[in-house]
Every structure is written in C-alpha cells, then in structure tokens.
Amino acid sequence: MRFSPVELARSANRLSKERRKAQMRRHLHPVRRIERVAPPPGRRVVAMTFDDGPCAGPARPGDGQGLTESLLKTLEQYGARGTFDIIGTTAFNYPDREGHLHTARWSGVKHDHYPEFGRDELAGAANQPGLVRQILDGGHELANHGYHHVAFGPSRFIYGSREFLPNLAAVIEDLKQLHQLIEHSFGYRLKLARPPHYIDHTADGYSAYHAYCAMGYLYLAASFDGGGWKPSCGDYRKDVENMVTPLARALAADPDSLNGQIIFQKDGYNMSKQSPVCDALPRQLELLKRYDYRVVTVSELLSLSPYTDLDPSHPVAEKIRQLERVGFVLAYMDNSFQPERLLTRGELAVMLLKPGLEEMKEVRAKLGTCRQNDNSPAFKDVPPQNPYAAAISRTAALGLIQARGELFYPDRTASWQEIKEAAIALCRLLKLSLPTPTVPSHERPVNRLAALEVLAPYLLAL
Numbered sequence: 001m002r003f004s005p006v007e008l009a010r011s012a013n014r015l016s017k018e019r020r021k022a023q024m025r026r027h028l029h030p031v032r033r034i035e036r037v038a039p040p041p042g043r044r045v046v047a048m049t050f051d052d053g054p055c056a057g058p059a060r061p062g063d064g065q066g067l068t069e070s071l072l073k074t075l076e077q078y079g080a081r082g083t084f085d086i087i088g089t090t091a092f093n094y095p096d097r098e099g100h101l102h103t104a105r106w107s108g109v110k111h112d113h114y115p116e117f118g119r120d121e122l123a124g125a126a127n128q129p130g131l132v133r134q135i136l137d138g139g140h141e142l143a144n145h146g147y148h149h150v151a152f153g154p155s156r157f158i159y160g161s162r163e164f165l166p167n168l169a170a171v172i173e174d175l176k177q178l179h180q181l182i183e184h185s186f187g188y189r190l191k192l193a194r195p196p197h198y199i200d201h202t203a204d205g206y207s208a209y210h211a212y213c214a215m216g217y218l219y220l221a222a223s224f225d226g227g228g229w230k231p232s233c234g235d236y237r238k239d240v241e242n243m244v245t246p247l248a249r250a251l252a253a254d255p256d257s258l259n260g261q262i263i264f265q266k267d268g269y270n271m272s273k274q275s276p277v278c279d280a281l282p283r284q285l286e287l288l289k290r291y292d293y294r295v296v297t298v299s300e301l302l303s304l305s306p307y308t309d310l311d312p313s314h315p316v317a318e319k320i321r322q323l324e325r326v327g328f329v330l331a332y333m334d335n336s337f338q339p340e341r342l343l344t345r346g347e348l349a350v351m352l353l354k355p356g357l358e359e360m361k362e363v364r365a366k367l368g369t370c371r372q373n374d375n376s377p378a379f380k381d382v383p384p385q386n387p388y389a390a391a392i393s394r395t396a397a398l399g400l401i402q403a404r405g406e407l408f409y410p411d412r413t414a415s416w417q418e419i420k421e422a423a424i425a426l427c428r429l430l431k432l433s434l435p436t437p438t439v440p441s442h443e444r445p446v447n448r449l450a451a452l453e454v455l456a457p458y459l460l461a462l
C-alpha cells in the first residue's frame with residue numbers, strides 16, 4: 001500500500017496528538033486544559049469563548065455598530081455571560097503584507113492583524129480600553145490570548161509563513177504585558193489563557209503549559225466549534241445558517257449534549273473579512289434558551305463542575321474543590337480527575353505539598369518545567385526529568401513518604417499504611433492536633449479518591 005506525503009503527514013500528526021493526549025492523562029499538573037467539564041447535575045449550562053477582540057470594527061459592512069458592542073448587546077438580551085479571549089494589539093506586527101482573502105493568511109502573511117490588515121488600532125485591549133470596560137461591566141470574563149497575538153512557536157503546516165516568538169521567556173513576557181495592562185487599568189486579574197491558533201510548543205522546546213504555569217493560568221480550550229472563523233461559502237446567509245445548524249442538530253439529537261461544554265466563537269472577522277457571528281449568535285442563544293440552557297463564563301462553569309470525569313455532587317468533590325482552590329495540584333493536565341485510578345507514590349508526593357510555602361513555589365515551577373538541570377537526583381530511580389522529581393525529593397526530605405535507601409519507587413502504588421504514615425508525619429511536621437486516620441488494614445492498593453478522602457482534613461488544616 002502506498003501513501004501520499006499529505007496522508008503520511010496527517011497520520012503522523014494524528015499519532016503525535018494521540019501520544020500527547022495519553023501523556024496529558026498521566027500527568028498531575030498545575031495547568032489543566034479546560035476543554036469541557038462533567039455535566040453539572042440538575043441543570044444545563046454551557047460556556048462561550050470569543051477570540052481576538054475586543055473589536056471596534058463594524059459588525060456588518062457599513063454598520064455603525066462595532067462587532068464587540070453588537071455581541072455584548074445580544075448576550076445581554078439573552079442574559080448570557082461570555083468569556084472574551086482578548087489580545088493587546090497587533091499594531092506592532094509590521095512590516096508585513098496582506099495575504100489572500102478566504103485563506104488562513106487573510107489578515108497578514110507573517111502575522112495576524114486584527115480586526116484587519118492596516119486597521120490594527122480598531123482591535124485589542126491596548127487600543128480599545130472602552131470596550132474592555134463594557135465587557136467587564138456586562139458581567140463577562142476576560143482571558144489572555146497574548147498581547148501581540150504572535151504564535152508561541154513554529155507551525156509547519158497551515159501557519160508555516162508566520163513569525164513566532166523566539167523562546168519561552170518571550171512568550172511569558174508577551175503574556176505578562178497583557179496581564180499587567182488589564183490588572184493596572186481595570187483591577188482585573190486574568191486566570192485563563194489560550195495560545196494564538198492553539199500552537200502550544202515554543203521554539204526552545206517548552207510549551208504553553210510551562211508559560212501558563214509561570215503565570216498561574218489554566219489553559220482555555222473549547223469542545224464545540226461555533227464556526228465563525230471559517231471562510232465564507234459565498235453566501236452570507238448560508239454562513240450564518242452553517243453556524244446555527246450544528247448546534248440545532250446536536251441539541252435535537254440529545255438535549256443534554258451541550259451540558260458542560262465550551263463553544264468557540266470569534267470576536268473578530270472570519271477569513272473572508274465578515275462576521276457571521278453577530279447574526280448567528282442571537283439564533284444560537286435562542287436555541288440554547290429553548291433547551292433551558294444557562295450560558296455562563298468559563299470560571300462559573302468550573303465552579304459548578306471542575307473536572308471532566310468527577311460528578312460535582314460526589315460527597316468528596318467539595319473538599320477536592322477547596323484543596324484545588326488553595327492551589328493543591330490534584331488533577332491531570334487534561335482536566336481529568338480519574339477518581340478510580342490507583343495512586344502512585346510519585347503522585348502522592350505531589351498531592352501532599354502545601355502551596356504557598358517557599359519550597360512549594362520552587363516545586364510548582366519545576367512541576368511545570370519537565371526539563372530540569374538538576375544533576376544530582378535524590379534517588380536512583382527518580383531521574384531529573386521525572387515531572388515529580390522535585391516533589392519527591394521534598395516530601396522524602398520532610399519525612400512525609402519513606403524511601404528505601406537510594407530508591408523511591410515513584411511508580412509503585414501507594415498503600416494504606418503509607419497514607420496513614422503521611423497523615424501522621426503531616427501532623428508532626430506542622431503541629432496539627434488531628435486524630436490519626438483510620439484506614440483499612442488490607443494491603444490492596446489505594447485509589448486516588450479514597451486516598452484524598454482520608455488526607456483532605458489534614459491538607460485542609462495546613
């Protein structure tokens with residue numbers, strides 16, 4: 001059988017995506033990728049994100065109303081709250097030339113220009129602070145989409161002609177610029193972020209997750225495409241229709257299907273320099289209303305249901321939420337909780353560390369940075385590239401988990417005896433007056449939820 005180069009590239013891409021996904025499911029990480037969450041029971045909620053604004057460019061050609069204002073008006077009309085994934089400005093992304101309309105390079109060959117080439121002053125928080133104020137006054141949420149909307153790293157295919165930021169430090173600098181602008185001008189602290197064009201890797205071998213770890217952000221993804229970015233099919237009314245039909249079909253097939261999902265929308269023009277979103281949005285919201293959905297910000301969605309696979313009404317869920325709120329790292333990078341998964345000693349090390357301590361800052365930084373330059377690993381079986389290396393050496397040094405001489409056995413499942421010893425050691429270390437936990441006497445391995453149920457009172461007391 002022979003394959004064309006395109007087919008080969010596609011299948012290589014698919015394989016590497018699958019590998020990445022599998023890896024994300026295995027790593028406890030302070031930066032979770034929020035794509036969707038487990039349906040909150042007893043109600044229907046959905047979130048919507050609006051990328052690339054704010055935008056003062058006309059909602060429709062010749063229209064007096066700006067795009068962001070039009071979206072805000074519609075959201076208000078339906079009592080809906082959006083998450084606006086804003087940029088700072090693309091005004092510095094020159095010299096450049098305009099690309100072909102209806103392609104990914106429509107707004108520029110080397111860079112993106114929002115809302116369009118040569119009209120950069122009409123978009124972005126740095127140019128349109130009044131629109132940012134209106135977004136916040138409407139009760140909506142903001143997310144960091146990069147000050148300059150420059151890709152975090154190279155892209156081989158669709159965005160091959162694009163310039164990208166030189167390294168991780170430059171990515172963090174770009175994020176900080178927007179973060180500080182929003183904090184200083186509006187007293188608003190950004191907590192969520194999405195990389196331009198979802199290009200995650202940096203040129204120096206790091207990723208968006210490292211940058212977001214440094215910023216204390218969660219990774220904002222989406223699970224349902226609102227479709228407003230696509231090139232026009234040549235008929236504007238059909239473009240609008242094409243944004244409404246998939247939603248109508250999904251809801252007709254299963255009215256609960258959108259519960260806990262995040263819908264991707266644009267606060268900018270599509271590849272044909274039009275904004276069908278302003279005519280599709282009222283119809284999408286009308287549909288959601290008909291099916292009894294509440295449209296909330298992503299943060300509100302997360303407060304109702306934080307993970308993809310944990311029923312928020314589970315008796316332990318509230319404790320887990322409290323721990324997460326104060327910064328404990330309890331879930332995997334793909335935002336799964338995997339309550340039934342057996343707990344390893346390496347994971348126990350990560351889960352035991354109290355945030356806020358000086359040491360924890362270092363550990364969190366290292367957790368987010370798999371590439372470490374520590375040449376003297378504490379244990380023979382924990383190489384520096386083990387993502388939990390820093391947490392392991394710290395918990396072992398504090399006597400929270402016992403090592404066996406030069407070996408830690410990070411992948412071995414934890415026993416009930418070890419959970420009990422960790423709780424006792426925590427009490428001793430931090431002078432907590434809590435009773436010793438009662439744990440089952442059998443030696444069967446412990447799952448994550450059961451372990452947290454026992455450890456939560458000790459961790460919450462820290």
Ligand SMILES: [Zn+2]
Nearest residue numbers: 051052196197
């Ligand atoms: Zn974007």
